[in-house]
Amino acid sequence: xxxxxxxxxxxxxxxxxxxxxxxxxxxxxxxxxxxxxxxxxxxxxxxxxxxxxxxxxxxxxxxxxxxxxxxxxxxxxxxxxxxxxxxxxxxxxxxxxxxxxxxxxxxxxxxxxxxxxxxxxxxxxxxxxxxxxxxxxxxxxxxxxxxxxxxxxxxxxxxxxxxxxxxxxxxxxxxxxxxxxxxxxxxxxxxxxxxxxxxxxxxxxxxxxxxxxxxxxxxxxxxxxxxxxxxxxxxxxxxxxxxxxxxxxxxxxxxxxxxxxxxxxxxxxxxxxxxxxxxxxxxxxxxxxxxxxxxxxxxxxxxxxxxxxxxxxxxxxxxxxxxxxxxxxxxxxxxxxxxxxxxxxxxxxxxxxxxxxxxxxxxxxxxxxxxxxxxxxxxxxxxxxxxxxxxxxxxxxxxxx
Amino acid sequence: xxxxxxxxxxxxxxxxxxxxxxxxxxxxxxxxxxxxxxxxxxxxxxxxxxxxxxxxxxxxxxxxxxxxxxxxxxxxxxxxxxxxxxxxxxxxxxxxxxxxxxxxxxxxxxxxxxxxxxxxxxxxxxxxxxxxxxxxxxxxxxxxxxxxxxxxxxxxxxxxxxxxxxxxxxxxxxxxxxxxxxxxxxxxxxxxxxxxxxxxxxxxxxxxxxxxxxxxxxxxxxxxxxxxxxxxxxxxxxxxxxxxxxxxxxxxxxxxxxxxxxxxxxxxxxxxxxxxxxxxxxxxxxxxxxxxxxxxxxxx
Numbered sequence: 097x098x099x100x101x102x103x104x105x106x107x108x109x110x111x112x113x114x115x116x117x118x119x120x121x122x123x124x125x126x127x128x129x130x131x132x133x134x135x136x137x138x139x140x141x142x143x144x145x146x147x148x149x150x151x152x153x154x155x156x157x158x159x160x161x162x163x164x165x166x167x168x169x170x171x172x173x174x175x176x177x178x179x180x181x182x183x184x185x186x187x188x189x190x191x192x193x194x195x196x197x198x199x200x201x202x203x204x205x206x207x208x209x210x211x212x213x214x215x216x217x218x219x220x221x222x223x224x225x226x227x228x229x230x231x232x233x234x235x236x237x238x239x240x241x242x243x244x245x246x247x248x249x250x251x252x253x254x255x256x257x258x259x260x261x262x263x264x265x266x267x268x269x270x271x272x273x274x275x276x277x278x279x280x281x282x283x284x285x286x287x288x289x290x291x292x293x294x295x296x297x298x299x300x301x302x303x304x305x306x307x308x309x310x311x312x313x314x315x316x317x318x319x320x321x322x323x324x325x326x327x328x329x330x331x332x333x334x335x336x337x338x339x340x341x342x343x344x345x346x347x348x349x350x351x352x353x354x355x356x357x358x359x360x361x362x363x364x365x366x367x368x369x370x371x372x373x374x375x376x377x378x379x380x381x382x383x384x385x386x387x388x389x390x391x392x393x394x395x396x397x398x399x400x401x402x403x404x405x406x407x408x409x410x411x412x413x414x415x416x417x418x419x420x421x422x423x424x425x426x427x428x429x430x431x432x433x434x435x436x437x438x439x440x441x442x443x444x445x446x447x448x449x450x451x452x453x454x455x456x457x458x459x460x461x462x463x464x465x466x467x468x469x470x471x472x473x474x475x476x477x478x479x480x481x482x483x484x485x486x487x488x489x490x491x492x493x494x495x496x497x
Numbered sequence: 498x499x500x501x502x503x504x505x506x507x508x509x510x511x512x513x514x515x516x517x518x519x520x521x522x523x524x525x526x527x528x529x530x531x532x533x534x535x536x537x538x539x540x541x542x543x544x545x546x547x548x549x550x551x552x553x554x555x556x557x558x559x560x561x562x563x564x565x566x567x568x569x570x571x572x573x574x575x576x577x578x579x580x581x582x583x584x585x586x587x588x589x590x591x592x593x594x595x596x597x598x599x600x601x602x603x604x605x606x607x608x609x610x611x612x613x614x615x616x617x618x619x620x621x622x623x624x625x626x627x628x629x630x631x632x633x634x635x636x637x638x639x640x641x642x643x644x645x646x647x648x649x650x651x652x653x654x655x656x657x658x659x660x661x662x663x664x665x666x667x668x669x670x671x672x673x674x675x676x677x678x679x680x681x682x683x684x685x686x687x688x689x690x691x692x693x694x695x696x697x698x699x700x701x702x703x704x705x706x707x708x709x710x711x712x713x714x715x716x717x718x719x720x721x722x723x724x725x726x727x728x729x730x731x732x733x734x735x736x737x738x739x740x741x742x743x744x745x746x747x748x749x750x751x752x753x754x755x756x757x758x759x760x761x762x763x764x765x766x767x768x769x770x771x772x773x774x775x776x777x778x779x780x781x782x783x784x785x786x787x788x789x790x791x792x793x794x795x796x797x
Contacts, residue, residue, distance in 0.1 A: 112692075113689070115691055116690055119690070119691040119694075120690070123593045123596055123601060124597055126589075126591070126594045127610060127613065130590075130617055130658060130661060133658055136632070137620075137628045137632070140628070140632045144631070297521045300517070300518050301521055301524075301525055304518040304519060305522070314519075314522075317526070318526070321529055323782070323786070324782055325525060325528060327715055327781075327782035328532065328775065329716075329718070329774060330721065331719065331750070331771070331774070332532060332771055332775050332778075334753070335536065335749070335768060335771040336532045338753070339536070339538070344535075360528050360531075363524065364525070367525070391508065392511065393514045397514075414619075417619055420621070421621025421624075422621075423621070423623045424622075424721035424746070424750065427753055427754055428749070428753040432753070432754040450621050450623040450722075453623050453627065454722065454725075454726065457623075457626065457627045457630065458726065465631055476620075479620075483619065
């Protein structure tokens with residue numbers, strides 16, 4: 097890429113010079129629009145992930161617990177309040193199966209502020225009901241008024257929807273206790289398997305195209321095919337996955353079917369980036385290796401590939417970031433299911449983060465928008481982590497030949 | 498800089514490596530074959546039950562009703578409506594950015610702008626759909642009376658921003674490949690930078706720019722999550738951007754997340770719509786390649 101030929105000292109028509117300045121400014125406008133939109137999105141999502149709530153508990157548990165309390169203590173107190181005896185509560189907390197069931201239905205979370213003071217633990221049960229859900233500022237303005245008006249068994253909390261238990265909670269029909277634990281584990285499973293398939297195929301195809309067949313009929317066919325594959329909408333891959341992996345191969349709506357579908361989607365992307373990385377290795381490196389008597393395999397795998405590795409890895413990370421956000425194809429291969437347990441292997445049912453977000457967004461209760469906002473924050477955090485890693489690799493290992 | 502063609506090696510390790518790589522490369526070919534075959538089987542079965550004329554000309558798309566109609570026109574109309582709105586945003590903004598990146602931006606700034614675009618491209622579309630439905634629509638409802646909660650307008654606007662990078666990257670590449678000598682000649686004749694950009698570089702790169710627009714159109718047609726979330730799932734034959742509509746992609750999502758038994762006509766309809774979508778995007782991609790090949794200005 098060349099430096100632009102901009103000369104500032106041109107004379108001539110002052111009108112033209114003026115047009116020029118306006119022109120230059122107008123061209124940058126879209127960038128600022130895009131940035132403004134991006135900031136709007138982020139701030140809005142962040143704001144939506146907090147709310148001031150009045151929640152009513154059927155068993156009348158409006159009690160909150162101070163910061164020092166272990167969550168077991170809070171849970172025990174909640175159980176006592178519900179009418180269990182001291183021994184029964186103790187036994188339930190000791191039994192791991194019982195405890196898991198308990199944690200499925202009750203959420204112990206740290207609220208930023210409550211009617212009993214700031215930073216206290218609150219136990220939310222699956223039958224707890226929201227009485228009021230106000231946006232942050234409005235809720236804070238009316239805090240005292242709401243506090244005064246609390247009824248029996250009602251509590252007032254400033255709820256940060258994205259808190260530490262959000263990552264481990266299971267999906268739920270009650271937005272108060274819904275979490276994305278299952279979706280996080282599902283995403284890790286699906287993405288890992290998909291990359292295990294897509295990386296060898298994508299990088300292998302790139303090596304084939306760049307190092308073995310630089311021209312010829314096979315090269316042309318593969319290249320045209322790849323270009324067209326990259327242009328196929330991702331949802332069509334979902335249809336392929338549904339017809340072939342889910343039904344034909346009989347995998348059903350499982351992690352395996354999802355991983356294979358996602359792998360097919362990732363292969364063209366990885367191939368393109370890997371080819372670019374291979375192409376950046378100068379011809380002289382190959383010639384030097386050949387001159388030393390290396391075979392083509394040795395040249396490719398001991399000289400070219402190691403030199404291109406940082407570029408390849410960067411490309412893989414960026415492709416992974418792209419794949420994490422894919423919801424459409426996975427909706428077709430079973431990710432939309434309600435899965436109230438952690439996946440145990442490639443053949444278990446699953447859901448993934450973006451699909452979970454889609455399901456939350458399409459729920460009618462308005463609090464699910466807050467749950468979705470919390471989910472989106474998690475996903476954007478993960479993605480920024482991946483982008484930073486890619487950026488770091490790109491800069492750290494950049495080589496000038 | 499082609500290396501000397503080596504005689505094919507007989508060393509088994511070499512042959513094996515090559516065979517393995519060809520095998521991996523074949524996976525990509527098999528994928529295409531898989532897409533075509535998996536669509537074809539179900540589509541043939543669909544058209545055995547629903548006549549082609551019904552599919553093409555019936556004015557309603559109601560496969561989930563008791564008395565189903567299978568006219569794809571409302572879905573195509575919905576898709577085109579969203580696509581046109583998205584392109585109205587993406588073409589001017591994307592081309593402006595492309596000119597900036599290719600002609601005006603200093604080297605450092607250019608890298609930064611490309612980085613921002615890459616970031617923009619990386620936002621999951623489900624996030625953009627959420628944004629369109631929960632933020633943009635309520636905002637627009639203040640100004641536009643009669644705007645439904647689910648509407649193609651906000652879906653299209655947000656999608657427009659999402660496809661800006663596709664327009665600007667391809668178009669900027671095309672402008673970059675216009676030789677520097679042509680710009681220098683124009684400057685030598687006393688042209689201002691805006692004249693060089695608009696009247697010299699732009700026309701010279703027009704084939705690439707048209708290809709960029711076609712590719713962005715193909716993207717917009719295939720875009721799924723934004724429309725599935727924000728544009729609604731009610732097939733309506735309308736051009737009013739305030740009405741709830743459905744697109745081909747949003748129907749596929751709707752049908753896939755419901756539970757029609759495999760083999761029912763409604764579930765086959767999924768594949769018929771998918772095949773239509775596939776053919777449209779494939780056609781556009783091929784058209785884009787043709788335009789680039791056919792109308793490219795060649796410089797020696």
